[in-house]
Amino acid sequence: MRVQVHGDPSPATPMTSTPLRLATFNTSLYDERAGGLVERLQGDDANARRIAAVLQRVRPDIVLLNEFDFDDAHAAAGLFQRRYLEVAQPGGGEPLSYPYRYLAPVNTGVPSGLDLDGNGRAGGEGRDRGNDAWGYGLHPGQYGMLLLSRFPIDADAARTFRTLRWSTMPGARQPADPTTGAAWYPPEVWSRLRLSSKSHWDVPVRTPSGTLHVLAAHPTPPVFDGPENRNGARNADEIRLWREYISGGDPAWLCDDAGHCGGLAEAARFVILGDYNNDPADGDGEHEAIVELLEHPRVMRMPTPRSEGAVQAAASYPGLPRIGSPAHATGDYGPRTGTLRLDYVLPSTGMAHRGSGVFWPAPGAPGAELLQASDHRLVWVDVTMPAGD
Secondary structure, eight states, rough: OOOSOOOOOOOOOOOOOOEEEEEEEEEEESSSSHHHHHOOOOOOOOHHHHHHHHHHHHOOOOEEEEEOOOOEEEETHHIIIIIIITTTOOOOOOOOOOOOOOOOOOSSSOOOOOOSSSSSOOSSSSSHHTTTBBBBBBTTTTTTEEEEEEOOOOOOEEETTOBBBBSSTTOOOOOOTTOOOOBBHHHHHHTTTSSSSSOOEEEEEEEEEEEEEEEEEOOOOSOSTTTTTTHHHHHHHHHHHHHHHOOOOOOOOOTTTSOOOOOOOOOOOOEEEEEEOOOOSSSOOOOHHHHHTTTTTTOOOOOOOOHHHHHHHHHHHHEEESOOGGGOOOOETTTTTTTEEEEEEEBBBBSSEEEEEEOOOTSSSSTTTGGGGGSSEEEEEEEOSSSOO
């Protein structure tokens, strides 16, 4: 299912070199109740106002919002636009309007009918039900994704990979019991288990310089499992999906929800956006998965986005060992985890880098009061996209 809420792709316009601000932001705009986010946005939700204020300050041209609950009527997306983005917020800037947006169902909270957590029964209540959903969630659509754009979205050409089965990936990291070496998932479960914990989207956006493919995802956190490391393995292979997708060729296993198989065209320009729940050097997770994506030959080499606020936040956790630069962190996850780089904006080669940053003001600086809305920070990259098709 592919959904474009506003507008249709406009006719071809003269091709020019276009500056673009590309961004990703895990907004934590989710609720444990189905319909809960809609109810909150119908009122006066303080965190939604702070998220809107951050967006008004940074003003990205294209932005992916992670952890924004999906609902079939798209009511939450409409409310957030009208009541929050289009109203000047305290600490924010001028009202902000996105004529185009894309959202679609995700796997989180959707019952699988299978015993995915190995507790001997399928489904149940609360966390047991969430653990046996295709992606962890307490109701369908929790932790969804929302793409906002100043430019037309070609929804008819979008590809989603929500139902792609994990076992079809060559060399998939099938979780195993570390003591016996036996596969952790029974064959009847492994053969049906979906790879994407939310979804993977390829959404073409028609900028004045040509089409930019937005590759959006939010892999599962590599924690909340056991010694079999099922979430760590899934996180790594969810990241690997994009590495395979941008590597060219025509992999027969890489089939979207409409049944079309193959990767991204070699000449296509893209940007990878999202919370990938994997730091290149620190925290949990198989770090080589994100490093291999960062070092892919089609991904632009550029300075890592950074902030002064991240440096000061890391200094408040002196007992946590760190390998990576504290300036590169994109979120603060408390005293047990500290700060990590989990959120990424990765443009493809062929575009020119013009700047980047993480919206993380130092304590006491303007905008610092907005940070309490989410444990993640907005990450942005400015590029110039040369004219093309």
